[in-house]
Amino acid sequence: MKSCLAIRHVAFEDLGAFEPVLRNAGYQVVYRDAGWDDLARIDPLTPDLMVVLGGPIGAYDGALYPFLEDELRLIGARLAAGTPLLGLCLGAQLMARALGARVAPNPAGKEIGWAPLGLTAAGQASPLGELGDLPVLHWHGDVFDLPAGCLPLASTGPTPNQAFRHGRALALQFHPEVTARGFERWLIGHAAEIGAAGLSVPALRAATATHAARLEPHGARLLARFLDGD
Template sequence: MKTCVAIRHLAFEDLDLLEGVLAKRGFSVRYLEAPTDDLAALDALAPDLMVVLGGPLGAYDEESFPFLLPEMKAVESRLRADRPILGLCLGAQIMARVLGAKVYPNPAGKEIGWSALSLTEAGENSPLAELQGAAVLHWHGDTFDLPHGADLLASTPVTPNQAFAWGQRALGLQFHAEVSGRGLERWFVGHLGEISAQPDLSVGQLRAETARHAPVIEKKGAAALGRWLDQVCA
């Protein structure tokens, strides 16, 4: 059986629908809790796939969250060895930082809600083509410069660097293609403080947007992630 290690920073920001995509392809999944598990003891090259999940902290904030140091070391090991790795939101930011790019608060402000991506030519020829025309979930305050040698796959007006590929087996997604409508109900509770602090944003608004867009992304997101897995973990 193939193995996936998912590094999780926040209990409710998990693999969500990606877990089912992995199960259909014969993967067993093991979560590592970044704040409490010993990431320094992880054999980063052992699993067939590593997924680095999202969270509210900054990829540059190792002073407050020292577990970021062994986490970045594990990510660096995967990238150097060209082993399959997927970074989602914070995970993509960590990948970008490890690859030498700057990660910083987005000058345009937080991007929270649903909107479509603009795919580059490289994106249109990648598994992200499955997302063409679909609104995806954005939930981040930081952004990153495109790492040297990476291929930009997608953008939005607020966040120009939304997705990148590096090498043959590394994919970083600033947006969330892994979420389900049901799973997001946990986000609405867990991120209530952040939602309430944003002008012109409410749980009711996000729930209404989710009701419109989640049924589509649950299919297209699974298709995009499945295509990528089939390419890199065949």
């Protein structure tokens, strides 16, 4: 059986719809919780796949959250070795930072809600092509510059760099893993951020009820192609 190590920052931002896909593909999934588990003790090259999940902190906040430096070392080691790595939201931002790119608050403000991606030609040919013009969930306030030597795959109006690949590593600023059921926990966990942004919980819930079920099979095919090395 292959191994997947998922680094989780908050309990409700887990693998979501991706977890059954991984298990059906023969992966044993193990979570390690940043800020609780000692990430410095992890051998970065032992898991067949590493997934770095999202969270409401900045990739540049190592002085406040020292475990981020351990994460950056793990990510950097896998990037250097060319082993499979998937970053979602904060995970993608940490990948960009590990590759020397700038990560900073978005001057356009937070991007929260459902909207389609604009795929580049490389994005259309990549696993992201499985998403087509479907809306995906965005939930971030930071953006990253495209790391040197990486292929840009997608953008939105507020966020020029939504995805990139680096060898066998794929960085996604958005959330293709979200499920309608799991999203209810997001509404609880991010209640303060939702209120500060002046967003509507019922509207976010309704949009997720409309889009999440449609997204799920497309996200599953995206992940399957990534696992196959596409």
